[in-house]
Amino acid sequence: MKKSILISISTLVIETVITLLISWKLSIRFIELMFFIGIACSFFIFWFTSKGGAVSQYIDSQNSALTGIVQERDPLRFRIGPAFKASLLFLLIGLIFFILLVTNIIPPVK
Template sequence: MKKNIIIFLITLIIESGLTFLIASLLSIRFIEIMFFAGAAFSAFTIWFSSSGGAMTKFIDSQTSARTGLITEREDFKLQPNYAVFASILFLIIGLIFFILLLTKVIPPA
């Protein structure tokens, strides 16, 4: 249990740090880019923590074409873990800030 919380917190710290680095390199505010970074991080963590899917089918098809052996196709299966949950939380917080920026509750610049 403690290990899962540590993974969750480390994921949030890494995502926040990378987002801060990108925001400072592009000279924009952290909360302006947080939603888009959260979407990218969520897609990245879901991509690498799932099994099956389009890439697996493509590799299986290429292997079957080269060897002549037909392999059983594996369907996409999401295997959520604490890194995925942290990325989705980062995305949701970023979405809230993005909506507040668009509605001008948080003033621009």
């Protein structure tokens, strides 16, 4: 249990630091970027924690063509771990802020 909490907190810290650095570099408010960074991080975590997807099948096909050994193909499997859950939490918080920005509840910077 402690390991999953540590992974979740470190994921949130890493995404926050990435968002802070990009917002500082582009001179954009932090809350304006949270949603988009959350989408990107969730996608990358999904990409690297899943197995048996299109890329895996492509690599297996190339290896089979080169070696002549046919490998068993795995269906797409994704493990929803603490890093993905934390990234989804960051994405949802960013979505709430994005909706508040779009509806002018949070005013634009003057």
